[in-house]
Amino acid sequence: MNINRTTIEQAHERISPYIHRTPVLTSQSINEATGCQVFFKCENFQKVGAFKARGAMNAALSLTPEQLAKGIATHSSGNHAQALARAAKILGVKAYIVMPRTAPEIKKRGVRGYRGEIFECEPTLQARESTLVEVIKKTGATEIHPFNNYEVIAGQATAPVELFEEIKNLDVILVPVGGGGLLSGTALAAAYFSPTTKVIAGEPEGSDDAYRSMKSGKIEPAQSQSIADGLLTTLGNKTFPIIHELVSEVITASDAQIIDAMRLVWERMKIIIEPSCAVPLASLLKEKERFKDQRVGIILSGGNVDLERALKLMTNQ
Amino acid sequence: MNINRTTIEQAHERISPYIHRTPVLTSQSINEATGCQVFFKCENFQKVGAFKARGAMNAALSLTPEQLAKGIATHSSGNHAQALARAAKILGVKAYIVMPRTAPEIKKRGVRGYRGEIFECEPTLQARESTLVEVIKKTGATEIHPFNNYEVIAGQATAPVELFEEIKNLDVILVPVGGGGLLSGTALAAAYFSPTTKVIAGEPEGSDDAYRSMKSGKIEPAQSQSIADGLLTTLGNKTFPIIHELVSEVITASDAQIIDAMRLVWERMKIIIEPSCAVPLASLLKEKERFKDQRVGIILSGGNVDLERALKLMTNQ
Numbered sequence: 209m210n211i212n213r214t215t216i217e218q219a220h221e222r223i224s225p226y227i228h229r230t231p232v233l234t235s236q237s238i239n240e241a242t243g244c245q246v247f248f249k250c251e252n253f254q255k256v257g258a259f260k261a262r263g264a265m266n267a268a269l270s271l272t273p274e275q276l277a278k279g280i281a282t283h284s285s286g287n288h289a290q291a292l293a294r295a296a297k298i299l300g301v302k303a304y305i306v307m308p309r310t311a312p313e314i315k316k317r318g319v320r321g322y323r324g325e326i327f328e329c330e331p332t333l334q335a336r337e338s339t340l341v342e343v344i345k346k347t348g349a350t351e352i353h354p355f356n357n358y359e360v361i362a363g364q365a366t367a368p369v370e371l372f373e374e375i376k377n378l379d380v381i382l383v384p385v386g387g388g389g390l391l392s393g394t395a396l397a398a399a400y401f402s403p404t405t406k407v408i409a410g411e412p413e414g415s416d417d418a419y420r421s422m423k424s425g426k427i428e429p430a431q432s433q434s435i436a437d438g439l440l441t442t443l444g445n446k447t448f449p450i451i452h453e454l455v456s457e458v459i460t461a462s463d464a465q466i467i468d469a470m471r472l473v474w475e476r477m478k479i480i481i482e483p484s485c486a487v488p489l490a491s492l493l494k495e496k497e498r499f500k501d502q503r504v505g506i507i508l509s510g511g512n513v514d515l516e517r518a519l520k521l522m523t524n525q
Numbered sequence: 526m527n528i529n530r531t532t533i534e535q536a537h538e539r540i541s542p543y544i545h546r547t548p549v550l551t552s553q554s555i556n557e558a559t560g561c562q563v564f565f566k567c568e569n570f571q572k573v574g575a576f577k578a579r580g581a582m583n584a585a586l587s588l589t590p591e592q593l594a595k596g597i598a599t600h601s602s603g604n605h606a607q608a609l610a611r612a613a614k615i616l617g618v619k620a621y622i623v624m625p626r627t628a629p630e631i632k633k634r635g636v637r638g639y640r641g642e643i644f645e646c647e648p649t650l651q652a653r654e655s656t657l658v659e660v661i662k663k664t665g666a667t668e669i670h671p672f673n674n675y676e677v678i679a680g681q682a683t684a685p686v687e688l689f690e691e692i693k694n695l696d697v698i699l700v701p702v703g704g705g706g707l708l709s710g711t712a713l714a715a716a717y718f719s720p721t722t723k724v725i726a727g728e729p730e731g732s733d734d735a736y737r738s739m740k741s742g743k744i745e746p747a748q749s750q751s752i753a754d755g756l757l758t759t760l761g762n763k764t765f766p767i768i769h770e771l772v773s774e775v776i777t778a779s780d781a782q783i784i785d786a787m788r789l790v791w792e793r794m795k796i797i798i799e800p801s802c803a804v805p806l807a808s809l810l811k812e813k814e815r816f817k818d819q820r821v822g823i824i825l826s827g828g829n830v831d832l833e834r835a836l837k838l839m840t841n842q
Contacts, residue, residue: 231548252795253794253795257795474797474832475832477570478569478574478796478797478798478828479796480791480795480796480797481795515791515792515839515840516836516840518836519836519837519840522836523833523836
């Protein structure tokens with residue numbers, strides 16, 4: 209393991225001036241609905257609206273001045289793209305973001321808002337990767353992968369660390385899993401800062417590659433069918449070994465369960481979360497008997513959802 | 526004035542065990558959009574989802590045991606109905622709520638959830654008042670008016686007091702005005718706890734009775750045409766004199782401006798507010814040049830909105 213307690217502490221110190229220390233909220237209605245005591249770490253209130261601000265900032269701040277001078281690059285159509293563009297803007301360097309030409313205009317605007325330079329490509333993983341290789345060749349920029357990067361993982365680990373500092377004796381911490389950046393960071397954070405807390409992942413049923421990978425012991429491909437569009441990625445070769453060693457289990461939830469959990473949070477907590485962010489609560493509700501009366505931490509990963517889309521999802525229109 | 530500094534301090538102490546001390550949030554995007562520094566006191570996270578929990582609780586706790594034993598009553602189709610039912614449940618007494626038969630089912634469920642007893646009537650002010658008189662005659666319950674009641678006003682005053690404690694040197698505090706409970710409470714709180722802070726009300730253009738009452742010096746009737754359905758009431762004979770003496774001005778906003786402000790809060794702050802709650806920000810945005818670089822407090826009054834309705838309003842569907 210390349211990440212130890214000190215790595216995470218240093219990451220936290222490094223990024224603190226640039227991120228929010230997000231609040232931990234509780235809700236009596238949700239405690240009643242789940243039968244346990246739930247502590248929500250609200251990364252939907254984080255800069256760029258998602259925990260991704262942490263990992264991107266830590267990775268950017270870990271580069272040498274020479275590397276930074278040539279800029280940073282990634283392919284992403286999600287929250288990492290904005291997080292990286294923001295980190296580059298803060299550091300006064302260039303961000304090169306490869307995005308599929310089909311990415312929603314709102315995501316592109318978000319990146320341009322931080323003066324990130326967008327390179328459009330065909331909407332395939334192959335096109336994204338080859339375009340990124342070209343961009344890096346041309347610019348000399350350093351790639352910062354959305355999750356398969358130890359500095360990114362250490363950055364994401366700072367969110368659960370803050371939760372562990374504030375709420376003691378959690379029996380369980382539940383986080384969503386896509387590529388596994390937040391999940392591996394949380395597993396390491398628990399191991400070093402709250403070793404009695406079990407780490408459990410919530411995953412969409414329609415993209416249950418982490419669930420299957422945990423069973424088979426190797427990285428399984430994703431099928432990618434879910435409304436939780438932030439969680440359709442396959443695990444990486446840096447995140448999987450950490451997850452396989454330290455995560456207790458993966459609980460999957462259906463899209464209908466995810467929408468119900470999302471709506472519960474909107475209505476009862478009066479806060480906005482994106483579909484991917486609702487997955488751990490959906491998993492908890494699905495298996496709530498097992499967690500009865502326990503102290504459960506949930507990282508609310510992000511709140512970036514198009515309101516039109518949210519309306520359609522929650523009202524079946 | 527029947528309310529002094531001590532009245533408000535005692536109200537605060539009295540209700541503290543039963544209410545949330547709600548957080549104060551800021552947003553860089555909204556500071557950029559308004560050109561000033563805005564501090565949002567988030568009463569949308571309050572018990573029952575609105576500041577009304579404060580006034581109802583204070584009024585109920587101010588009754589004698591003999592009065593309480595016979596129950597408390599009101600006519601309301603809004604947040605006050607739930608707040609009063611909740612106060613009664615906490616105190617182990619009956620709540621009798623007169624509601625128009627046309628009130629949304631969700632509001633009735635909210636009241637029943639706190640075991641409040643609902644009396645339905647025709648949807649006119651006259652029917653509501655005469656039904657309430659009957660109910661009180663039959664039960665001996667004490668009426669707790671939604672706003673025209675000094676204990677309610679003192680209870681609402683505790684929300685701005687918390688904001689003043691946390692954020693010093695506010696140039697302005699902006700709150701919505703309907704019947705004037707929160708506004709008169711805020712005016713008194715500012716006078717006693719932050720006398721250099723100007724108090725300004727936000728009001729829907731289509732129901733601008735407070736605006737006209739301030740000009741004419743007497744209570745003007747409301748016309749009641751706005752999506753801000755919590756603010757359609759006329760001022761009361763207890764709230765108006767306080768408002769007329771202590772409030773600097775009323776700024777009105779159109780429904781389109783209210784929807785824009787509501788959407789801004791949902792999208793940028795990731796929190797859910799109801800249309801009435803967006804009015805002060807709409808008023809600030811409308812006249813933002815006048816507030817440039819000032820420190821502005823806004824009380825976010827509540828978050829009880831039907832999601833379908835809200836999303837339809839904001840997406841024009």
